[in-house]
Structures are given as structure tokens and as C-alpha cells.
Amino acid sequence: MSEQVPILQVKGLTKKYGEKIVLNGIDLQVEKGKVIAILGPSGCGKSTFLRCLNGLEEVQGGDILLDNESLINKSTKWREVRQRIGMVFQSYDLFPNLTVMENILLSPLKVQKRNHSEVEAQALELLERVGLADRANDYPRQLSGGQKQRIAIVRALCINPEIMLFDEVTASLDPEMVREVLDVIAQLADQGMTMLIVTHEMNFAKLVADEVIFMDKGNIHEQAPAEQFFTNPQTERAQQFLNILQF
Ligand SMILES: Nc1ncnc2c1ncn2[C@@H]1O[C@H](COP(=O)(O)OP(=O)(O)OP(=O)(O)O)[C@@H](O)[C@H]1O
Numbered sequence: 001m002s003e004q005v006p007i008l009q010v011k012g013l014t015k016k017y018g019e020k021i022v023l024n025g026i027d028l029q030v031e032k033g034k035v036i037a038i039l040g041p042s043g044c045g046k047s048t049f050l051r052c053l054n055g056l057e058e059v060q061g062g063d064i065l066l067d068n069e070s071l072i073n074k075s076t077k078w079r080e081v082r083q084r085i086g087m088v089f090q091s092y093d094l095f096p097n098l099t100v101m102e103n104i105l106l107s108p109l110k111v112q113k114r115n116h117s118e119v120e121a122q123a124l125e126l127l128e129r130v131g132l133a134d135r136a137n138d139y140p141r142q143l144s145g146g147q148k149q150r151i152a153i154v155r156a157l158c159i160n161p162e163i164m165l166f167d168e169v170t171a172s173l174d175p176e177m178v179r180e181v182l183d184v185i186a187q188l189a190d191q192g193m194t195m196l197i198v199t200h201e202m203n204f205a206k207l208v209a210d211e212v213i214f215m216d217k218g219n220i221h222e223q224a225p226a227e228q229f230f231t232n233p234q235t236e237r238a239q240q241f242l243n244i245l246q247f
Contacts, residue, residue, distance in 0.1 A: 014061035024218040037205035040215035086161030092152040094140040101136040126154040146177025202247040
């Protein structure tokens with residue numbers, strides 16, 4: 001039986017800002033249904049890496065393959081790729097003048113041209129799942145940070161992506177709201193969503209990630225199954241990082 005091709009393959013990915021190398025030949029294979037936590041010190045390139053996977057940054061070398069098809073060529077329609085690879089950021093970026101439901105329906109209706117009642121039913125089901133079904137007609141200003149972030153996740157999910165990228169989605173939240181957002185992501189992991197998660201929440205990473213990649217200075221410095229990484233990091237750099245976080 002032939003081995004399954006990873007849904008996402010990154011090969012020698014290189015990103016520079018001017019002369020400064022921010023990603024220095026990243027290699028990564030992501031199998032369908034796997035959850036990868038991306039850890040590393042500030043400025044090591046974690047956000048830039050996720051942004052490259054979503055076509056938000058131009059890259060200077062290497063390749064990204066989605067279902068074995070290269071995305072690094074001139075004919076790539078990133079707008080279509082972003083329907084397959086959803087991304088949620090630290091800042092929720094909800095449109096303030098639209099209700100929760102209008103925010104969620106925007107891309108499925110305008111970009112994907114889907115049927116209104118079908119998408120609305122899906123949106124309601126997702127809102128139910130994150131405990132916010134009663135907030136569909138509210139405006140973002142009426143919601144807490146944690147609620148806004150859960151809406152941002154619902155909005156990304158309603159596009160039916162195959163992969164989700166999370167970039168420090170709890171970083172700007174008050175501690176009591178972090179849990180409610182992480183619970184939603186943990187639920188997604190249970191449901192088999194393929195995810196790459198940049199986070200500083202070590203306990204969360206330990207709980208949900210299948211694998212951890214530890215980045216440093218634009219490189220993958222260590223890559224290991226989560227359990228192994230947290231109990232016995234192989235490199236001094238990763239050990240130092242965990243010590244600093246007192247993990
Ligand atoms: N638009 C830009 N122009 C120039 N340099 C940039 C730009 N964006 C990021 N950088 C630099 O690229 C490097 C990697 O940044 P990145 O935001 O990916 O790091 P990070 O690991 O996500 O950090 P943090 O954990 O603090 O969010 C940093 O040195 C940063 O200063």
C-alpha cells in the first residue's frame with residue numbers, strides 16, 4: 001500500500017526582508033489531521049512562516065505544496081488557496097459595522113457564492129458549538145475579546161478550510177478568556193482538523209499538539225512528538241526556552 005502524501009509540504013522555504021533572512025530554508029511535512037504547535041522566541045519567524053503558507057508574504061526560495069501541488073508559482077490564486085487554508089490572527093479583524101452573522105457570511109456568500117440559507121445554517125451550528133449562538137445579531141463592539149476571537153474562528157471555519165493556521169490567537173486576551181478560545185481549538189483537534197498553531201501556551205501545546213516544532217533564528221531547531229519535546233527536549237536551546245518560560 002502506498003503511503004499517504006502529506007496534505008502540506010514545505011521545502012527549503014526562504015524568506016528575506018531586504019538582506020535580512022527571516023526564514024532560512026524551512027522543511028516541514030504536515031499529514032492530514034495532525035496538529036503542529038510552533039514554538040520559539042520572539043522574532044524567530046513563527047508569524048512570518050504562517051503568513052507565507054497563506055500567501056500573505058512573498059518568498060524568495062523553496063516551495064510549498066498543498067495536496068502535492070506547488071503554490072509557489074505565478075498562476076497560484078491565493079484567494080482560492082485561502083479557502084482551503086484558513087488563518088486566524090491575534091487581532092480578530094472583524095468588521096465593526098457588520099453583525100456577527102454578517103461577518104461570518106461575508107466570504108461564503110461573496111467569494112464562494114454559496115447558498116444563503118445553507119451557509120446561515122452552518123454558521124448557526126458553528127456559533128452553537130462555540131457557545132455564541134445567541135450573539136449572531138450583535139456587533140463586535142458588544143463582545144468581549146474572547147468572544148470576538150471565537151467569532152473570528154467561526155468565520156474562518158465557515159469557509160470549510162482543510163487546514164487552519166492560528167497565530168497567537170490568545171496573546172491579546174485577558175487570562176480568563178484564554179481558556180474559552182483554547183477550548184474551541186482543542187475541540188477542532190478532536191474533530192481531526194489539520195492545524196498549525198503558533199502559541200506561547202505551553203500546557204495547551206502539550207495537550208493538543210501531535211508534534212512540536214521549535215524555531216530559532218529562522219530555522220526549525222528541533223522537531224519532536226509533543227510528549228517527547230516537553231519531557232526531554234533534545235537541544236540545549238529548546239531546554240533554555242522551556243526554562244525561561246518555567247515550563
Ligand atoms: N514587514 C517586515 N519588514 C521587515 N522585517 C520584518 C517584517 N515583519 C517581520 N520582520 C522581522 O522578521 C523577523 C521575524 O518576525 P516574526 O513576526 O515572524 O517573528 P515571531 O517569531 O512571530 O515573533 P513574535 O513571537 O514576537 O510574534 C523579526 O526579526 C521581525 O523584526
